[in-house]
Amino acid sequence: MERLPRWADVALVPLISLLLAAIIAALVILAIGQDPWEAITVMVQGSVMNAYGWGYTLYYATSFMFTGLAVTVAFHAGLFNIGGEGQAQLGGLGVALCCLFLPWPHWSLALIGATFAGAAFGAAWAAVPAYLQAKRGSHIVITTIMFNYIASAFLIFMLVDVLRPDGQMDPATANFPEATHLPTLNEIPGLNLIFTSGVPANVTLFIALAMAVVVWALLWRTRLGYAIRAYGKSEPAARYAGISPFGIIMVAMMISGGLAGMMAINNVMGEAERLLGNSASGAGFIGIAVALMGRNHPVGVVLAALLFGFLFQGGAELGLWTKIPIEMRTVVQGLVILFTGALDMMVRMLLTWIFNLFRAGRMAKGAA
């Protein structure tokens, strides 16, 4: 069996997968008695056809970039980090504590402090399953899933019993001080010419993009990244080379957890400006799909994060402007994940087969 040319592997396979997902989604919409064409028009109109829509799409995409990169780093070490959700929630706690209890003179300093706080809390949360895997052999998939539930329960306790201001009804922290409010895209000189109305996307977007570059450099330009990738490809070989499995599992998972934790500067600090329950709202899980679809490469992750940002925002628009329930966006996301992740091999085999048909045809012509 011949392999696919690189361009087809990188671009064509995900595109066809997306197309298939879209077709099935259209059938589902038809089945519930709605108009798929209307649905796609509303989704595109509301998410990428104007600056306001982009403001939301980019906001979601920012979160997904962090969690997608988190999954990517762990994946290269051969570890499947499903705990992004919990790590992001703990990151939110770190960001909240940092913003509430430290006197920040300016948002830029607060942003730096909160980034480190979120990363540190996320990393610490990932360190426990990492240690259990490295020392006790407890499977990281199982432990990170369990740690999502523990994180969720722990946050409810913190919000209800510890951080909730007296007299407030809802389980949330007090609003963060004015000095920690991050500029949204419509408040940034230059960008405010494009984004004329208030949008949630904020400066965190640039940190997310910078992190994509950092992750790329880490994995492909440093000794640590080399060791991580080597360990991820073959543990016996890594042992032969003297790369410590314990060290790699710990470091890779803590970097992964740190990236997931950093997500909180986008949603908690940049948007909600206080910590609420379930703050990560599923972004940790979507990071898995983003990394899968992005082929575990930072460039792919950024692009896939944009796609999922579009799905998120477009799906919300569906709920607003059509009779199609907002849950439809979960269906669409599920289909995209199914086709780009689980059924990826199917599409790939199909394409390989088609390519080989063309090749054989060309060869026959050449021979004749």
Add this chain to the structure above:
Amino acid sequence: MADARYAIELKGISKSFGPVQANKDIHIAVPKGTIHGIIGENGAGKSTLMSILYGFYRADSGEIFINGKATTIPDSQSAIRAGIGMVFQHFKLVQNFTVLENVVLGAEEGALLAGSLAKARKVLTDLSREYELDVDPDAVIEDLSVGHQQRVEILKALYRQADILILDEPTGVLTPAEADHLFRILKGLRDQGKTIILITHKLREIMETTDNVSVMRRGTMVDTVKTAETSPEQLAELMVGRKVLLEVEKKPALLGRTVLKVEDLRVVDEHGVERLKGVSFEIRSGEILGIAGVAGNGQSELLEALGGIARATGKVTLNGADLPLSGKGADGRSRRAAGIAHVPEDRQALGLIMDFTAWENVAFGYHDAPEYQKNSLFMDNDALRADTERKMATFDVRPPIPTLAAKSFSGGNQQKIVVAREIERNPDLLLVGQPTRGVDIGAIEFIHKQIVALRDQGKAILLVSVELDEIRSLSDRIAVMFDGRIMGFRDPETTDERDLGLMMAGMAGTGEAA
């Protein structure tokens, strides 16, 4: 019209995998009742040809005649119906089934087992008697030695009424005595009128066993000759396409101080089984100590313990300094720092990351080396690529493209990358496991020369190999391992194959200790 004197006749068989032509216009005729050898380097197309014959692949063009009849073989069931039996290099036996159950598996008649088992038992007894293939039909496979397991594979084929038996590298896992027994069985089968195709890379086996031999090179059938009218040198030349030195040329050893001293080395595996049961030896500078033995008798554990991969107990000193055998300092990195280089037995699982490029693999184990760093933060990938290009030139790695993935190189070239990486570090002690496994003859010659050159520079070398010829021609001293122990030391000049073979089977040898 095909000739009915031939059991198998292939005419113009071609097979391509994409741009790679694995078989080009192959013609071969195997007379009935003969043992026919097929030799060729790795990637010469032997396996592809046999896979076509056994129905795993379909030829792009060409004709197959079995006993003079044009035949198509779309799958292995058809091959079996045509009377072809195959004994694979890696046995296809169910480990916890009995011999009888394995023989019947896939050839059951009717829904109830009892009938076919009873019938099989009778056939099996007859076959065993007829061909010296004695195996207990009620023994469970996992309790049998490798040699006996192979007999079960042959019985399986005979039970399916195979007239043509194909054996793929059958002696790789056998002791010399077991191999001799196998060849007696094969000659017996031939004398009863069966046709046997023997695929091997060992010239000695071809010379001793076959009636005719076909040589393949780069997908083509170069020549078919009568074995009695050829010589190993001629066959080697046909295989490689140029003159090859089969014997390693080396000067007498100039022994220096003791480099490695091993005392009572023991390794227990993860199941709690003791794999290395107290091994002691010394290697001096300028000496190659060869470890002979059938695979799985503790040689791998010895290399892993010395290479810092497996935990061990005992006492090991390198140049007089203690080497930690467990805990801190007992890892590959510390060993390299101490001056031990290691060409592992399994280059694909340990020595290389197959998905990494050649240049990434050149840094493998040495990615901390100062010459590969740009600054304290980043690696110097350009320097690495340049270094890889240089190593590829020195060690004649083909194709010399540093950005190619390791898996894209042939076995011999993969091994050259590993050997280049380890030897160029100028180690005091080189551990080498199966340096030429799956490596073609041309590259074997080259790798052997490199090992001898390192020895002549006054380095100590521990060589582990299951190829007795390799051990005998390279070593200055031979240690034979059996069941985790060293059975004895021999001087390669004074020992012989029988002596070593006895020790490999766990018995006292006939020779004198060296």
